[in-house]
Amino acid sequence: MTSDHDPNGAGRGELLLEVLSEEIPARMQRRAIGNLTELLRDKLAAAEIAPAAIHGYVTPRRLVVVAEGIPAAQPDRTEERRGPRVGAPQAAINGFLGSAGVASVEECEIRDTGRGAFYFAIVRRPGRPSAEVLPELVKGTIDELPWPKSMRWPGAAMRWVRPLTSIICLYDGESLPLAIDGIPIGRSSRGHRFLSPGEFCVAGADEYLEKLQHAYVILDPDRRRELIRADLDRRAAELGLRVTPDPGLLDEVTGLAEFPVVLAGAIDPDFMTLPPEVLQTAMRTHQKYFSCVDHDGRAAPHFLFVANNLAEDGGKAIAAGNERVLRARLADARFFWDQDRKVPLARRVTALKQRVYHDKLGSVYDKVCRMEALAAFLVEDIRFPYHSLVTSAEAGVQGNRSDPAAFRGNDEHEDKGELGKLADRAAHLAKADLSTGMVGEFPELQGVIGRYYALADGEDPRVAEAIAEHYKPVGPKDICPSAPASVIVALTDKIDTLTTFFAIGEKPTGSRDPYALRRAALGIIRVILEDGLRISLKSAFTKAAEVFYLQQGVSHWQERVPPLYAELMSFVIERLKVHLREEGVRHDLIAAGFAQAGTAESDIVHLLSRVAALQTFLDTGDGASLLIAYRRASNIVAIEDRKEGFARSSDVDPSQLREAGEQALAIRLDHVGSLAGVLIANERFEEAMAELARLRPSVDEFFDKVTVNTDDANLRENRLRLLARIRDTMNRIADFSQIEG
Amino acid sequence: MSFQSLIADLQNFWAHQGCVILQPYDVEVGAGTFHPATALRALGPDPWRAAYVQPSRRPTDGRYGENPNRLQHYYQLQVILKPAPADSQELYLASLAALGIDARGHDIRFVEDDWESPTLGAWGLGWEVWLDGMEVSQFTYFQQVGGIECDPVSTELTYGLERLAMYVQGVESVFDLDYNGVPGSGQITYGDVFKRGEREFSAFNFELADTALLIRHFADAERECRAVLGRGLALPAYDQCLKASHLFNMLDARGVLSVTERAAYILRVRELAKGCCETWLGDREAGGEPK
Structure with missing residues (x-):
């Protein structure tokens, strides 16, 4: 912002809005300032006083918008109104003059519209000054700003995400009278909560930005984020380490400090024997710490974190406090690590009988039994790409949709026999870690913990890997498993979930999908496509339904299978269409390629080769x-x-x-x-x-x-x-x- | 600073803010919020300021005294300020300063935490307060209790006393806390006072408590609560509601409740709490004293 204007911003159509509040949740800040800026811009445009420029900024305690080049007034408007016919009764003419605000009939024009001569009144409405329009407009913006959750507090008639402290609303240096009940409105604000206590007054945006900087507030979230990122790198380098990049966490901590200070803490070397995932989860999820690796990529006994204060001791006390908290968390983790391994996973399976999976679907143990049966079926039924079955690792991750000739049929009995044993064992143990103390403490590590304990128990490493990978892919960015045993158990888990929830009528509706069935369907699709698996979903779903109905002792279950399958397959096809569209496949080609298939075609790779061939042909x-x-x-x-x-x-x-x-x-x-x-x-x-x-x-x-x-x-x-x-x-x-x- | 003098300092601080200093409620509760001085007094229009220590029973958190950070019985210091003062956050920070915790030398953060108590039918918005990375307090603006809108809104502050004391004393295990501040052989630690209880109650809560008895007592408390509500007596009814709530927590710790059963029990307690809150307000509206 240049300073060769009036320091008060007078005459350049400047609007400064600061809404100071108690701490706004980090996850809501970006959207809030985006919405506020957009609402204000739209309202200014609708009032015909659109600004030349408008910028929004957000910190944990304030939403700020600076607009420039707002015209001094709305443009004048001319309206033309048609009145009664010339020669109409005087009462009608008088009524028209009154409603148009015209003094006498002489001020009207007479025009022939082709259907006779009519009186026309030309009404000129001068634009209102912006200073007059703005208060209501700004108030409307504040009132309408949506929050995911809002609250009331004493003395204020409005709702907001947390109590509002004060508002600055200056137009060309003049404080606008906003009629917001119970909130101080003026030209004073506060800086950083601890580094700059006390209030300051401002005359305009330039002064505001400058004083805020002196008051230890970095207003622009992008700048705060960049500062934190650079400081994290610098601190890590000082320790001879690299920080593990974590954009999500970086965004979050950007929303937790007005004046971010990156500090480092040490991890007691004794804890470094814990699985790196445990260290990272304890640090990231619970404490919002960044983890570091050494130059060989190994987890380093240091962490970095972002404080919101510049302490006189250089942050020693703050770092020591944070180290202590982490120590307590990791001591818990080590306690579980030592205790859990006293009981092998295999002996934990029966404990899953106590764990309710869903009231109508039985215990987790019941689910494990179904998974074992379905896994045995899939081992026989799925055709893997040739290389994947033989080499087991790394194949197929690249999303290979290869030539069907590359597949081997079901004749490799030896491989299948081996795979059958692995898949059966992995399905049996897949959920056993749910009863461990570690997963109780770190639920997000389910599967991963199972792998460590399985290895400790001397299970086959491929079984351990399958336990770890069977929840994958967890999100759109997560990779799919590719080792055959992992693929079998991953599909088994998801197919059972989808089939059984559909069987009891728990289908997603609208935005409600409490059992994440859309994610399960997408997981099935991605595993099949990315690994190039040939599988008839029809026989898989049918088998899953059979296993479930038999387990439940449902009579005449055979009648229920065909309608259930039709529902499941059209659900999967819907998700497949969404997935392909997101991948950039033309939606009309999808429709054309799928139309003839209906739900009769349940081999997804087959379906897709139609679409691909069609695309090539049309080109x-x-x-x-x-x-x-x-x-x-x-x-x-x-x-x-x-x-x-x-x-x-x-x-x-x-x-x-x-x-x-x-x-x-x-x-x-x-x-x-x-x-x-x-x-x-x-x-x-x-x-x-x-x-x-x-x-x-x-x-x-x-x-x-x-x-x-x-x-x-x-x-x-x-x-x-x-x-x-x-x-x-x-x-x-x-x-x-x-x-x- | 010993555990007991930390409590005394906080109570003094809030006494100077016009709070009545109450004693713990004499029925088992899971949190200070359940004390009628908060749960019921948060309702209705009358101003109210109170502070008290409340032993909190969390049967599922027991670790037989073997975990340095987990207890099935611990203390909360609870403050209720009604209506919520505009400088609630500043008051809270001043209370930390009264314990010698200078905000300028530490990293104090207000981190989003939406509070909800399904059994009380209560919710509010606020934060966890982090002191150098440790959650030491909960800070909530009450919006609803017993399904009833709070008007005016109150500020509720809950200090985790053991955590705060561990921070102030710089100890790694709760059982090592200096309880009485007497040097030498006269010193009593937190472990001296509570470790045996942790061991015995963990065994009782997880292994021994007779579940059939608990289920029966729950039904008894529920029936008694309804009967007393029928006579318009809010406070005795609320005691029965608290008993039911604790019995539910015990059943939960025994691991005998399925997911739906658990939800059903929560709903039953909430219904009782709602009835108590309505009766509490009803007395008032009938022209009686706020009880």
């Missing part, structure tokens, strides 16, 4: 031109069908084919139709598309040489059927009517 000249021909053919047929009120068949009578162009097309369509069916059944979509492409010359020739609208009704009907046949043949491969553009 070729043949594809584009056939799409045009398809539309032409189906439009003509649709129009004729509508005229006649029935949908005509596509059965062509060969004896009625007279011209060479139509005969050739009919032969070609027969050929393509039968071949494409075989190719699709064998998942050879690209070849099916290539076959389709060969239709093009015959189709072009037909449209060029053959006249559909002949006088011979029989010939005409047969040619219309030929057009319908073009449509139907192409639709066997994909629903081309869904394609846009």
